[in-house]
Every structure is written in C-alpha cells, then in structure tokens.
Amino acid sequence: MSVRPTASAMGASDGLIDDAAFRSAGIAPLLLDDGDDQINTEISKRRTFGQTKRFLQILTISIYLVTWVANGEMLQGISNGLICPGGVPYDKPAAITWFSYNYMLLSSVFVCTYVKWYRKSSLVFYIRHVWAGRWGLKGAVLACAAISYALQFLNITYIIGVECISVSLSNAIYQLQTVFTVGLSACLLSDKFTKAHVVGVAVSTLGVAMVVLPPLFWGDGDSTDYAGQDQYKSCPSKKAPIFFGMAMTTFSAAIGGAYLVSWRVFDEKRRDPATKEGRLEGFVNTHMTLSVIGLCNLVLGWPLLPALHWLGFEFMLLPPTRGHWWVLNWNGMIEYAFDASCAAAIYITSPVVTAIVAPLTIPLSLAVDKLIYDNADVLTAGNSAWMWLGISVILAGVIILETKPNFQNGSLSDRRCKNAESTPLIM
Secondary structure, X not given: OOOOOOOOOOOOOOXXXXXXXXXXXXXXXXXXXXXXXXXXXHHHHHHHHHHHHHHXXXXXXXXXXXXXXXXXXXXXXXXXXXXXXXXXXXXXXXXXXXXXHHHHHHHHHHHHHHHHHHHOOOHHHHHHHHXXXXXXXXXXXXXXXXXXXXXXXXXXXXXXXXXXOOHHHHHXXXXXXXXXXXXXXXXXXXXXXXXXXXXXXXXXXXXXXXXXXXXXXXOXXXXXXXXXXXXXXXXXXXXXXXXXXXXXXXXXXXXXXXXHHHHHHHHHHHOOOOOOOOHHHHHHHHHHHHHHHHHHHXXXXXXXXXXXXXXXXXXXXXXXXXXXXXXXXXXXXXXXXXXXXXXXXXXXXOHHHHHHOHHXXXXXXXXHXXXXXXXXXXXXXXXXXXXXXXXXXHHHHHHHHHHOOOOOOOOOOOOOOOOOOOOOOOO
C-alpha cells in the first residue's frame, strides 16, 4: 500500500483546460480577427480535446480507485491464504513489502522514454542536473533511501492492519492521512493553519470516528468469533483483533502523513524556485523519484528482513510454491499500478481532485469484501445508515481540507504549533 499525495503536501494545480494546455496539444488560441471558418475549426478542436481529456481524467481516477482497493484485497488475501495455492498463507508483511516495492523500478520506462524522445538529452545529464537539482545526486539519493525505509514501515503496518480488519474499514481509517499531513505541515514546516484547516480536520476526524467506533461496540474489540474467521486468521492479536487492526492502520496513516510531508520537503529542496517546472516534467520527475526509491528498496531494503528475523518479529521464509511467487508478482504489479495511476491522476486532474475522490474507496471496498467473503462485515453490521453518514462526513472534511474555502474571519495565520521551525524532515 502506497500513499496518495494531497494538495496540502504537494503543489496543487487546478487541472483546468487553459490556452497553455491547448498549445501543448497543437491547438492554436482563438484570436478576435480570425475568420469564421477558422474559429469554428478551433472551437471544434477544443471541444474534441476537452472531451478526450475528460474521458482520460475519469479513466485514470477509476484505475486509481480500483487499484487502491485491489491492492488492499491482494495483501489481505496473501496474508490469510485466500488467493494463495492450496490456501497456504504467506504471512510475511516485510518480505511482501520489499518484493512489491521493487516494482517501482518500472517507472524508469517513463523516464527513459521522456528523456530520449522528448528532451533529446542523455539520461545521465537529466538525472544529475534536472532531477537531482539543487540537492545534488548524492543528497537526492540519500533522501530517497530515507523515504524508502519510511514506505517499508508504512506498508508493513498497513498489512498487519488488514490482517485484523476488513479493507473497507482500513480505507475508512486511512482517510486520517490527510489530517496527519495537515497537522505535520503546520507543526514541522510552519504552514499557515487556517479556519478551513480547523474545520476540515474536525469534520474528517468526526467522520472517521462515526465509521470506526461502531465496530468496536458491535465487535466488542475482543470477539473470538471475529478473530476465528478465515478472513482474519493471520491476525497477530487474538484477544482484541479489531482494536489492534485499527491501531496499526492509524499508525500507518500517520507514517503516510509524514511521508507526504517529506516528499514535499524533498521536492522543494530539489527544485530551483526561479525555474517553473511544467506539469509534464513534474510528472516525469515524480516517476524518476519512484524509480530511485525502488532502487534504494532493492539495494538497501533487504537488510531489514534478516534484522526482523533476528529480533523475532518475522522469520525469513521464501514463498513455498511457484504459485506463491506468481501471486507475489501480481501483487507487485498491482501495487505499482496504484502508484503510477496516482501520479497520472494528479497530472491529468490535480492533487485536490485526487484527494477528494479517495473516500470513494470505502464503499468500493465494501462491495468487494461482500463479494469475496460473503459475510456481514463489522463495518456494516447493524449500522449501515450510520456508516454511510460517516462516509459522507469524511468526504465533506476532505473537500474542506483540500479546497480551503474562505470562512468569515478565516485567517489564523499567526497561530502556529508551538516551537515550530521550518526544518525539513530529510536533511
């Protein structure tokens, strides 16, 4: 499970179709002295271009949401053995994480294609002078190495979480990532904390509480029947599986918030403020960063596996059959498809739109859980209407956080977290 960038952590663009977008598509801007035929031709081109772009936006967002849910279901199915040959689980969160994140190296295909055919320069020049920017190659690689370790712990805690709770409940809790991102940005980067942020954080937290708290009461947090279900048989906690799963997912969301803030710090320190980065170049630079993170994971991430083995947290064991290897490869490809579609969604729409549609993964994963396991999930057991109301509140909170509407007397710009400094998370 990777994380989705939010407008609070990354530079937001409106995603509208303007003259610059038309020029990049080879469509001339309209001029007052153009003839009627030329104007009609250009209007027709603009209409076609707009329809094509809207189709691509919807398609990309759909792939982003579907792969998000599919990734969670795959991770849960590998851990409980549902999708593994013979029903034999491969309950190794650290090993699954390391293997899956190596697929980030596939982003190098985008980078090489862009550099060779669009920039028409050498790959070495692009990496050293364009992507690394002001930080230099050594600093940029070290930053990516730190980010890769953060991603490992993020995904490990996420997998442990879905071993104990449903993917739908996990996705509901994971909406707190936006809240953590806003809070960390204000505390560590001295960002302005407006009334919109206060209202958005409060509404989002209330919505998550509305969805999350009822299962604790319905499931009582220590249901042995719940822990005994095949869906959750790999949960480390047998006495309080729901509470444990919620805690691990919340911790994963908190790491996700820190990851997004560190990505923003990385991007700001890398780029020259005097040079404006185009959206296409930003998209490719994102994939270059993913490639380097994947390389760091491949080269530097594996020592975590023997370390966890030595500490007794996860015993090293190769997948037992060829079928298990195939399942791991499919999971890695879905994991990467999620990362790539997230970057594409931000490029084609905007970080705001990408963040706002994220709560739609909750009802989508509810439907998938029902289809796969055919049982009444604790998320909907006896409180269906309340759950849907909670999802609506979460969506409202995310919209407020990402769009930042102007409330009356809306500026709280002088209110910062105590002792906040403009200190980057990655040095």
